[in-house]
Amino acid sequence: MDDPVLRVQYQLTDRDRVLLGWLYDHGVLTSVQIAHALFPTLDFCQRRLRKLYRLGLVGRFRPQRAEGGSYPYHYVIDQLGAEVVAAGRDERPPRRDHARAERRRWTSSRTLAHRLGINGFFTELAGYARTQPGAELRAWLSEAACARVGSFTTADDSALVLAYRPRVRPDGYGVWAEDGVAVPVFVEYDTGGEQLSVLVDKLTGYRELFAAIGRVWPVLFWLPSAARERHLRRLFADTPPPVPVATGSRDYAASAGLCPAEAVWAAGPGDGQRYRLVDVAGYVADLRHPVDGAAA
Structure with missing residues (x-):
């Protein structure tokens, strides 16, 4: 049987793994925060985040501003990303709705x-x-x-x-x-x-x-x-x-x-x-x- 975790692991860089671990542990980061912490430029960061998003490793949402417009993308772990992190740490796989619950938590959280x-x-x-x-x-x-x-x-x-x-x-x-x-x-x-x-x-x-x-x-x-x-x-x-x-x-x-x-x-x-x-x-x-x- 094709294992999606094994299939995607070879496409990940060390920096990707750091980012996935942060999202798994700390919940949510904006594209600006991720770029500042890990990438030389925001444009480079956004291109890589789009790749991770298409692979199903991260999810994202963009809150609306009360005064109009929107904030930068906010990134959270997606289910496959959570499974990759757990496998890399030799931990039990997360429950099947882990990513969905986390995404709902932060999109509606008053503590965001x-x-x-x-x-x-x-x-x-x-x-x-x-x-x-x-x-x-x-x-x-x-x-x-x-x-x-x-x-x-x-x-x-x-x-x-x-x-x-x-x-x-x-x-x-x-x-x-x-x-x-x-x-x-x-x-x-x-x-x-x-x-x-x-x-x-x-x-x-x-x-x-x-x-x-x-x-x-x-x-x-x-x-x-x-x-x-x-x-x-x-x-x-x-x-x-x-x-x-x-x-x-x-x-x-x-x-x-x-x-x-x-x-x-x-x-x-x-x-x-x-x-x-x-x-x-x-x-x-x-x-x-x-x-x-x-x-x-």
């Missing part, structure tokens, strides 16, 4: 903007690493992966392993490597819809998490505006956070033409200085790891 936001954070890092020698996004875990029961255990000096406690639900986790240093970080992507006190309260869960695993890693708050960042840092000044935090704002980064890997992070007591992501690790003694020893 938030998911695209956190995915955009990590694809910006990947795009920076693509063009900068010595930089690498070594790990990227989704909220679902961070919350998976049984995924967490004790960490030792040779491996980075997460530990889970119900009170903490990071939007994402990553290991960013640059200049011979690997920095593990948790990311809280803020859309501005919650009270700032809710963000502050999340740090209690991280404190419990770090106590359980015996390690301390930075928690990044990626905020929509510099004004909201200032207000959050005022709260931190009044009540010092129980874990290392760094804050950055998307409008500041955009106006300065910078990405999350660069000097957009305010950390420490709030002297106004902005730090590169790799330098945020300097606030905690055991954050810095040789790149070869940092696995997730």
Whole structure:
């Protein structure tokens, strides 16, 4: 019997496999995010995405803008793509309606903007690493992966392993490597819809998490505006956070033409200085790891 997974595998590049894995794990990415993270040009990216779409590996949809027009194509995993990923990971094949359920989920999801936001954070890092020698996004875990029961255990000096406690639900986790240093970080992507006190309260869960695993890693708050960042840092000044935090704002980064890997992070007591992501690790003694020893 002809196996469609075997038939299509020889047509895939390493970059295709990375993309399919991202869509399988993180749900949805726009063509612009994919191009920035993985391709030299948007045109090249779109041609390859059309090929993957015709092969039945990815699905796509284009939300309408309220003010008229449409957004770029949003890509999700298709059923054959999900089966290819599962086969490559030696996992059980996904259920037959996996892709259809995922596509329906994101085309009707109220959380689509938030998911695209956190995915955009990590694809910006990947795009920076693509063009900068010595930089690498070594790990990227989704909220679902961070919350998976049984995924967490004790960490030792040779491996980075997460530990889970119900009170903490990071939007994402990553290991960013640059200049011979690997920095593990948790990311809280803020859309501005919650009270700032809710963000502050999340740090209690991280404190419990770090106590359980015996390690301390930075928690990044990626905020929509510099004004909201200032207000959050005022709260931190009044009540010092129980874990290392760094804050950055998307409008500041955009106006300065910078990405999350660069000097957009305010950390420490709030002297106004902005730090590169790799330098945020300097606030905690055991954050810095040789790149070869940092696995997730």
